[in-house]
Amino acid sequence: MILYKTDAEVELMKQSARLVSKTLTEVAKILKPGITTMQLDALCYQFIRDHNAIPSFLNYRGYPYTICASVNDVVVHGFPNNSAIKESDIVTIDMGVILNGWHGDHAYTFLIGEANDDVLQLLRVTKESLYKGIEKAIAGNRVGDIAFAIQEHTERKHHYGVVRELVGHGLGRNLHEDPQVPNFGKRGNGPRLKENAVVAIEPMINMGTKDVYTDDDGWTVRTRDGKPSVHFEHDVCVKRNKALILSDYSIIEAAEKNNTNLNTSYTLKAAKLA
Ligand code: MF3
């Protein structure tokens, strides 16, 4: 059952989503070769606690950290670790918070330094696909319209692998609510969306095969072929004419641009869509 939010609750959820955006902005400021994802995890934990919120991933179904740090072939749910980030790494940071009882949950993929054009394109197309999905998050549409738009852009147009095992989701007082929001599907299928449904839309797109496997740690999801994967996630409120994006990439992108260790050369096109 989809739990629709009141306008006041949507406003609270915006604060939750923005706290995640602010935390990701802190990450964008300090990411550089040599830093470890364990250091980022500690920073995010402290930042969230300092803002009177609770890291929602920590202990969720036994997940042991504040952030998911998914580097290169890791699709999602990578454990922070003590190895140094290096030039050309593709680093997805995904995290959630509970603020005033409401969840925020979103992700951003950063590129460290130089990379080949095929990596730049994967980043650009994945980010674009997120906004193409968001465009469909309007009252009267169905979840399949979002799913189709993402799959159309990534898989049919660019022949990337759309991960099947993991999907977006409703968000509210719980991290995972109805409906599931896949990144693949048919137009006109799935639950119908009404105003003030809040969903996390999160394309997970592989450069190569869509197939993934999970490490022995029970969490780390990797691409079967070892090629890179990119993940962008926004928290979105369904509205009548235009979806309301609760999270805020603009502050992350500003910090990303200011950080000379990060490569933003691909973002120009997608940023316009925001
Ligand atoms: N953003 C992911 C999701 O929406 C990550 C949550 S898994 C967790 O499902 F265990 F780390 F919380």
Ligand code: CO
């Ligand atoms: Co999510």
